[in-house]
Amino acid sequence: xxxxxxxxxxxxxxxxxxxxxxxxxxxxxxxxxxxxxxxxxxxxxxxxxxxxxxxxxxxxxxxxxxxxxxxxxxxxxxxxxxxxxxxxxxxxxxxxxxxxxxxxxxxxxxxxxxxxxxxxxxxxxxxxxxxxxxxxxxxxxxxxxxxxxxxxxxxxxxxxxxxxxxxxxxxxxxxxxxxxxxxxxxxxxxxxxxxxxxxxxxxxxxxxxxxxxxxxxxxxxxxxxxxxxxxxxxxxxxxxxxxxxxxxxxxxxxxxxxxxxxxxxxxxxxxxxxxxxxxxxxxxxxxxxxxxxxxxxxxxxxxxxxxxxxxxxxxxxxxxxxxxxxxxxxxxxxxxxxxxxxxxxxxxxxxxxxxxxxxxxxxxxxxxxxx
Amino acid sequence: xxxxxxxxxxxxxxxxxxxxxxxxxxxxxxxxxxxxxxxxxxxxxxxxxxxxxxxxxxxxxxxxxxxxxxxxxxxxxxxxxxxxxxxxxxxxxxxxxxxxxxxxxxxxxxxxxxxxxxxxxxxxxxxxxxxxxxxxxxxxxxxxxxxxxxxxxxxxxxxxxxxxxxxxxxxxxxxxxxxxxx
Numbered sequence: 322x323x324x325x326x327x328x329x330x331x332x333x334x335x336x337x338x339x340x341x342x343x344x345x346x347x348x349x350x351x352x353x354x355x356x357x358x359x360x361x362x363x364x365x366x367x368x369x370x371x372x373x374x375x376x377x378x379x380x381x382x383x384x385x386x387x388x389x390x391x392x393x394x395x396x397x398x399x400x401x402x403x404x405x406x407x408x409x410x411x412x413x414x415x416x417x418x419x420x421x422x423x424x425x426x427x428x429x430x431x432x433x434x435x436x437x438x439x440x441x442x443x444x445x446x447x448x449x450x451x452x453x454x455x456x457x458x459x460x461x462x463x464x465x466x467x468x469x470x471x472x473x474x475x476x477x478x479x480x481x482x483x484x485x486x487x488x489x490x491x492x493x494x495x496x497x498x499x500x501x502x503x504x505x506x507x508x509x510x511x512x513x514x515x516x517x518x519x520x521x522x523x524x525x526x527x528x529x530x531x532x533x534x535x536x537x538x539x540x541x542x543x544x545x546x547x548x549x550x551x552x553x554x555x556x557x558x559x560x561x562x563x564x565x566x567x568x569x570x571x572x573x574x575x576x577x578x579x580x581x582x583x584x585x586x587x588x589x590x591x592x593x594x595x596x597x598x599x600x601x602x603x604x605x606x607x608x609x610x611x612x613x614x615x616x617x618x619x620x621x622x623x624x625x626x627x628x629x630x631x632x633x634x635x636x637x638x639x640x641x642x643x644x645x646x647x648x649x650x651x652x653x654x655x656x657x658x659x660x661x662x663x664x665x666x667x668x669x670x671x672x673x674x675x676x677x678x679x680x681x682x683x684x685x686x687x688x689x690x691x692x
Numbered sequence: 693x694x695x696x697x698x699x700x701x702x703x704x705x706x707x708x709x710x711x712x713x714x715x716x717x718x719x720x721x722x723x724x725x726x727x728x729x730x731x732x733x734x735x736x737x738x739x740x741x742x743x744x745x746x747x748x749x750x751x752x753x754x755x756x757x758x759x760x761x762x763x764x765x766x767x768x769x770x771x772x773x774x775x776x777x778x779x780x781x782x783x784x785x786x787x788x789x790x791x792x793x794x795x796x797x798x799x800x801x802x803x804x805x806x807x808x809x810x811x812x813x814x815x816x817x818x819x820x821x822x823x824x825x826x827x828x829x830x831x832x833x834x835x836x837x838x839x840x841x842x843x844x845x846x847x848x849x850x851x852x853x854x855x856x857x858x859x860x861x862x863x864x865x866x867x868x869x870x871x872x873x874x
Contacts, residue, residue, distance in 0.1 A: 517746050536864065539835040541843065543854055548861040568846075568854045572839055577863040 348389020355381035356400040382434045386441030394438025471636040479512040526652045535576040535660040543568040556592040566605035574683040582656035586649040587617045595621030611682030618669035703727045704734045758814030773810040775871035809869035818866040
């Protein structure tokens with residue numbers, strides 16, 4: 322498509338002209354105004370130089386093509402054609418065409434102006450596309466550099482700890498007291514686990530961002546949430562967990578793997594940010610729109626309202642130097658959205674954060690109705 | 693070449709060249725050879741279990757123990773399966789199910805489902821396999837029925853059916869019977 326509209330560009334300030342663009346009539350007003358200017362100038366100059374009128378109308382076509390695209394350029398072409406015929410061809414002040422030569426003149430003008438407008442519109446559109454592509458490429462490069470820096474930091478830190486601990490054991494292992502040795506081995510175990518976790522998250526996020534197709538299957542929400550909780554229970558040691566996802570909830574179609582990527586990371590997040598022994602509530606119900614609404618509420622420090630969107634960004638942490646790689650919540654949101662769901666955070670009744678995960682209503686009946 | 697007992701060998705390797713070479717070599721020794729490219733394919737070919745990288749030693753130990761226990765169960769004549777420290781007893785010879793010492797009644801389908809599960813402790817049974825064993829061939833897609841039967845069985849044998857411990861869901865794959873829940 323040659324036609325191009327101003328709102329494709331996401332720059333800050335917009336003049337009134339651009340607001341008219343949004344309505345869709347702006348480009349045509351530009352075409353009309355440019356044609357009117359060309360007519361006024363031609364009438365002023367016609368006493369001196371009569372051949373200038375077609376050139377001025379071509380100018381109006383060029384302006385219309387540049388600002389509005391093909392259709393406004395064609396409007397300017399038509400207006401110019403009529404104005405030339407009416408005001409400047411003999412007989413003047415009439416649309417009547419007196420002879421073949423005048424007719425050919427007019428048709429030639431029409432063809433050239435249309436071509437001119439088309440080329441101009443294409444040129445402008447191509448330039449805009451090139452600018453957008455450049456901006457997108459630059460943003461992608463910046464994002465990749467940021468991600469690479471963060472990834473290499475998060476992978477190297479545990480590796481460094483593991484290597485240093487192994488070196489300590491190799492050099493002084495036999496002379497160390499047994500509890501010191503146990504501590505060093507525990508460090509290796511914990512750091513390996515951290516690395517494994519990070520790689521798992523990074524791979525899952527890459528897989529989801531590559532556009533994985535959700536595997537929708539009929540599931541009982543309660544048993545899936547219960548199974549996900551069981552898998553993350555070792556990290557949630559000592560927390561008082563209230564589980565309220567009744568097994569009476571209707572069967573729904575969703576991707577259990579994607580739900581685990583989302584919910585599992587929310588649970589890991591609770592484990593990382595709330596004190597052991599604090600209460601945690603996991604509840605689920607079907608909301609008024611038939612959506613599955615799962616809530617993970619904790620009694621931790623909570624998340625200030627200003628940060629409630631930012632924390633879902635990649636490599637974002639609530640506080641600089643906080644625990645985790647800043648990948649978990651980004652993955653949780655990407656996994657929710659990958660199957661048409663949504664994830665956000667509110668304040669919880671327990672005093673901390675309450676993460677709300679909504680999955681779209683996809684009851685089995687909807688499938689059999691379309692089958 | 694010393695005389696080797698004729699036996700069946702399962703080769704699992706993701707490299708096709710390695711599989712082909714080993715197959716030719718060992719077939720020449722007189723073994724019956726099966727090859728699989730992945731753990732999942734190995735299961736289809738009759739392997740007892742597999743673990744994926746990265747795995748911990750605890751998990752590996754639990755899987756080996758479960759495989760050995762299944763083998764024991766397979767060899768016993770009229771097995772009685774006891775789970776959860778005796779809270780659940782399934783007498784397969786008498787077709788009786790006891791929960792906390794008292795008998796509970798299961799419908800034919802519910803019992804069939806429980807029987808297949810307890811005969812394969814700690815093993816993931818796919819939805820299709822469970823449906824085929826319980827409802828017969830041709831019902832492999834009846835997920836809705838399976839979810840309902842599982843829920844009914846849980847209500848009869850689990851202390852808290854909403855937080856099942858004995859029959860657990862393996863996300864996207866099937867169900868597993870856990871005889872010794874933590």
